[in-house]
Every structure is written in C-alpha cells, then in structure tokens.
Amino acid sequence: MANSVEIRGLSRAFDGNTVLHELDLDIREGEFVALLGHSGCGKSTLLRILAGLDDEIGGEVTVPARRSAAFQSPRLLPWLKVWRNVVLGLPGRPDRALALKALDEVGIAERATVWPKTLSGGQAQRVSLARALVREPELLLLDEPFGALDALTRGKVQALVAELWRLHGCAILLVTHDVEEALLLADRVLVMDEGRIAHEVTVDLPRPRDLTAPEFVTLRARLLNWLGVTRTLEGTPS
C-alpha cells in the first residue's frame, strides 16, 4: 500500500538544543501507528510538525493535505455551541446536519446545542474527535487524547477510536505514553528516544485485543524494557 506519511532526515532544534535527529519514518495509508516515549523525547514535536503547526525544520516531510488532530485537552471554543465547534473552519455556512452526523458517530448527538463548558471530560473529548473526523482526514493525529480521562471513560473512548478508525480507514498517528493503550490500538508501535525512532514493533494480534493474551504480555514486557521500565510480570492485572 502507498505511504500516507513520508519523513526523510527530519531535524528540529530549539535554541540549539536538538530535539529531532535526522528522523526517518513512513506511515502507510490506513495504518494505525502508536508513538511511545518519555516526556521530552520529541514525540509531541514530531506530531506538531506533521500537523503543520511547526515548520522551522530541516529535512523533508510529506503528509496528506487532508489531516486533522485531537489533543490532550479538547480545545473546544467555549463561545460556540458544540455543533458549531464541530464544523468550525469548514468552508461555507455552518452545516448543522453534517455536525449532527459526526456527533452521532461519537455518540453524543443529543449534546449538540449545549455550550462546551457543560460537557464532561469524556464528552468533550468525543466532540473533539467528531471535529477531527468530520473533515474526512486521510491522516488523523492524536496527541495523548485519553491522557486526561479517568480510567473508565478512557476505555470507552479508546474503543470508540478503534471503531472510528475501522469505519474511516484513515491513517492514525497516536502519541501516548501508555504502553497498553498503544498495544490495544495500533498496527505498529514506535518507541522514540532522544529524537530518534529507537525501536519498532509490529503488533500482529487479532482485534479486539486481549490484554491477558501471552503475546500481548510478551510485547508489553518488551516495550516496557525498551522504555527502561523494569517491572515483574507477576503483578499483571487480569
């Protein structure tokens, strides 16, 4: 399959402090890639570059023109009703029917006409996903979109993202520091360290994935090891 994203020799420095070192990466069309790494390893920088929010770079990056993003905080405009937030920035008059369709897809069409401040964290994150997907992106960038959610809500929204990905078939780059989340969702997991892709693993497990499957447990141990987190497996939650 053709590549959706092609990165060749990408470098980025902040005040002489190099964050990305000659990074190469391809993401295929429709591929779900998770990017793991410690804070400050450059993963969010990479995502911002792919989003087009940062162009003070060296090297070459090819991305689809149709791409969108969801961030750790939902970043909804508080002075626009939920549905107006969803279709913000789309050409033409705000299309309410289109917004409702997108909100329905994430399961909160009934909140279309409220102010964003009245939403719970999980609901706001769903709106943020609807806003990203209504643009029919070929590449969806997710910057720790589940990071601020409580555990129960996180599981639901993760399942939603898996379902939406299946429906839309867009390539996804998910930045996270949660190993399990990466293994539950992605085709391929990258581990970033000091501005480079240090490790890479293909997750060839059937979906929906089972956290307790032996292959899953092995992969998690390997990733944790790469991340420098040593943990015995006896305490594995079931």
Next chain:
Amino acid sequence: MTTKPLDAAVLPQQKEVVPAPSTRVTIRGTTKVNRRFTVPRSVRRAAGPVGLVLLWFLTSATGVLPESVLASPVDVIRQAVDLTKNGELPSAIAASGRRAAIGFLIGATVALVLSLVAGLFRLGEDVIDSSMGMFRAIPWVGLIPLFIVWFGIEETPKIALVALGVTYPLYFNIYGGIRSTDAQLVEAARMMGLGRFGLIKYVILPSALPGALVGLRYALSTAWLALVFAEQVNADAGLGYLMSNAQQYFRTDVIVLCLVVYALLGLACDFAVRILSRRLLTWRANFEGEA
C-alpha cells in the same frame, strides 16, 4: 566519621507517646426548621440607605442641618418636580447625555481601533502600547486647561475630555483580552483550517469580549465622571450648567438634585452593561446556560 548511627539503644529512652485524648465535635445542622421570623436579606440591605435618607430628612426638618449646608430631601424632590415641569431638567439631561454619547462613541472607536492594531500586529504593539502607557500616566482631568486652549470653551473640549476618559479603560481591557487569548485554542483553530480572518472572528475577538465588557463598564462610569468635570467650564446647557448656576445662588437643593441625576444615569449605564454581559457571555454561565 564520628556520626553515630541512630541505633536501637537510643529509642527505648524515649517516653512512650501518650495519645491525646480523642475529642469529638458535634456538627449541628443549620437548616431552619421552626425559626422565629427573620428579616429578608433584601430588606436588610435596603435598611442602610433608607435609614440614611431618613436621618437626612429628620435633621433637615428639625433644623440641625441648615439649608445653606444641605437642602432637605423634600426640597430636592420639590425641585425635581418643578424643574421637570418647566422642562429645565429634561433639556439639561438631554444636553449632557448628548455630550456623553458623542464623547463615548469617539473614545470607543479610537480605543477599538488602537487595541485591535496593537493586539493583532507586533508592529502595532511596539508603537501603540508603549505610547498608551505613557499617555495614561497623564491625569486626564488635568488636560482641561490645554483642551480649552486648543478647542475653545464650546462643546468640543467637553466631548474631547469624555472621549479621552473613555479611551484608556477600553483600550487596556480590549488589548489585554486579545493578548490573553489561549494559544492552544488558536493552534487548534488553525489546525481546523481557519485563516487569519477566521481566527480573529472566531477565536481572538470572542476571547477578548469578557475583558472588553469590563472595560465598557469602566468607560461608561468614566464618561459621566469626565462630564462632571468638563461641564464646570463655561457650559450654557446641561447638568453641569444647572449645577454651577445653582452654586452662584447657594441653591443646595438643585446641586443635590444634579448629583442624584448623575448617579442615576451612571447606575443606568452600569445596569445596561450588566444585562449586555449576561446576554453576550451566556457561554460562561456556570452550568445553567443550557440551550
């Protein structure tokens, strides 16, 4: 190393810690079940002002407060009725209101343009904001003599003073509002395809609105204040004219009446802005602004 490790031998010397006797507290409910009659809060709040007016009335009626110092409230009300009947008060209010309105519109326009240019462009910020900071240090009331030299003693200096007084609070609040726009929201909106114009319309101006409304409240109260000063100078109409005339004849009743009218006009403006804020900022309403 001479430091002795804290070993077990030291510990037994310590007295056994006697736990403090456990104390308990009783939390009594404050829900009123069968309380005696209590005065409603609104009545209590009104008691102060009403009491003061009553005191004013009594001291005037008994002659403790001579009319040359302060006219009695009865006289003030009588004056209000008389001056309304002969049309002097309404025409004075109209003349003053006209000055306030024109001055406000000019000042607001200037403030809006300056704050947008300074808020949206780096060059504008460098040139305008430092200048505004400098001019603000000048007490604007002190400019009256200069304005008379420049604009004469007719309407222009009065309107100019109002405009000047209005400009500062509006400028600084709108500019501050624009500059406090959440960079994360700007980033997200850019990502969603908003251009420069869209960003200004959907992100920057709405986030400046709460600050702008605070500025508007200040600006309106400043407008009336500026008018009080400006109308002391050679006015031939308006509340200030009425007041300085009354001063020549020691008519404290008219002076007090004019002060009351100024206060009421200021209150009315403040009330209007509060209503406006409530309508424009429904999105901030704390979880009750459901559509």
